[in-house]
Amino acid sequence: MGVVxxxxxxAGIAQLCVEAGVDTVxxxxxxxxxxxxxxxxxxxxxxxxxxxxxxxxxxxxxxxxLSLTADLxxxxxxxxxxxxxxxxxxxxxxLFGELxxxxxxxxxxxxxxxxxSVTEIASKSSTPQRIVGMHFFNPAPLMPLVEIIxxxxxxxDAFETAYAFGEKLGKHPIRCHDTPGFVxxxxxxxxxxDCVRVLDEARVTVEDLDAGMKHGAGWPMGPCELVDLVxxxxxxxxxxxxxEKLREPRMAPPPRLVAMRNAGLLGRKSGRGFYTxx
Ligand code: CAA
Numbered sequence: 001m002g003v004v005x006x007x008x009x010x011a012g013i014a015q016l017c018v019e020a021g022v023d024t025v026x027x028x029x030x031x032x033x034x035x036x037x038x039x040x041x042x043x044x045x046x047x048x049x050x051x052x053x054x055x056x057x058x059x060x061x062x063x064x065x066l067s068l069t070a071d072l073x074x075x076x077x078x079x080x081x082x083x084x085x086x087x088x089x090x091x092x093x094x095l096f097g098e099l100x101x102x103x104x105x106x107x108x109x110x111x112x113x114x115x116x117s118v119t120e121i122a123s124k125s126s127t128p129q130r131i132v133g134m135h136f137f138n139p140a141p142l143m144p145l146v147e148i149i150x151x152x153x154x155x156x157d158a159f160e161t162a163y164a165f166g167e168k169l170g171k172h173p174i175r176c177h178d179t180p181g182f183v184x185x186x187x188x189x190x191x192x193x194d195c196v197r198v199l200d201e202a203r204v205t206v207e208d209l210d211a212g213m214k215h216g217a218g219w220p221m222g223p224c225e226l227v228d229l230v231x232x233x234x235x236x237x238x239x240x241x242x243x244e245k246l247r248e249p250r251m252a253p254p255p256r257l258v259a260m261r262n263a264g265l266l267g268r269k270s271g272r273g274f275y276t277x278x
Pocket of ligand 1 (some may be wrong): 012106113114115136139142221230
């Protein structure tokens, strides 16, 4: 198993893989970044031991299953590779070209893209039949869902291999076709954009809006907390991508979020978004 890109999503996916007993190669652009992700994974697994959710031995074995690299060639032996790199079409197309060259002909190649078209990602590939989407939700180790996305030219074999792997990771996979936002983001992104617009329309505070959706709609987190968790840059990018494809005004990112993104208020990862973090 290989994971390319060890940011919040990639590191979470790599954690799931090693916890599920799969030897995993994690690749970042530098060994230093790879090591940071490895440390984060080790930290979360240690927390599970402290909370009595995992044995110390199982934790150590899981940590030992992860090998870190900055060299894509180290993914040569992988049967399945999931990419979770930057959300740029050209970068993903280039990466899949490299993976096709490096990995064996039977290897399935999956994208964790949240808003790009998997069909477009695969369009520059010479073996598009083995490319599918596997879309995890943030935080990947905790959220049970994975969307398995069939691109126009995905083979049944690749699609079902990805589905079975989702099950092996202990996730609840669902099957869908490659449409803008797939299933959940098609609904969630305009909904979160509505929430942000309501902040100004109803002159409600961030805290009260979050309380409203938690206590009035049963959400586990308020919308502002959630956008902070996802990353304001990630959310704005996904909104732009959906708006470009669907042209529905609700898909367009609210100006307030664009301004926050431009100011570097990216949510939890930058220490400040709607809320301030230590
Ligand atoms: N790996 C492992 N453990 C992690 C973790 C990670 N990456 N991140 C956090 N944790 C652990 C923490 O260590 C924490 O435990 P400690 O504080 O004891 O160390 C624990 O998980 C979480 O504890 P909480 O009490 O905060 O857990 P919770 O019961 O409140 O649930 C939640 C947290 C699952 C995130 C819940 O609040 C929730 O479901 N929120 C909604 C999240 C959501 O909607 N995500 C989807 C976003 S949209 C998306 O991702 C799509 C996209 O394409 C952008």
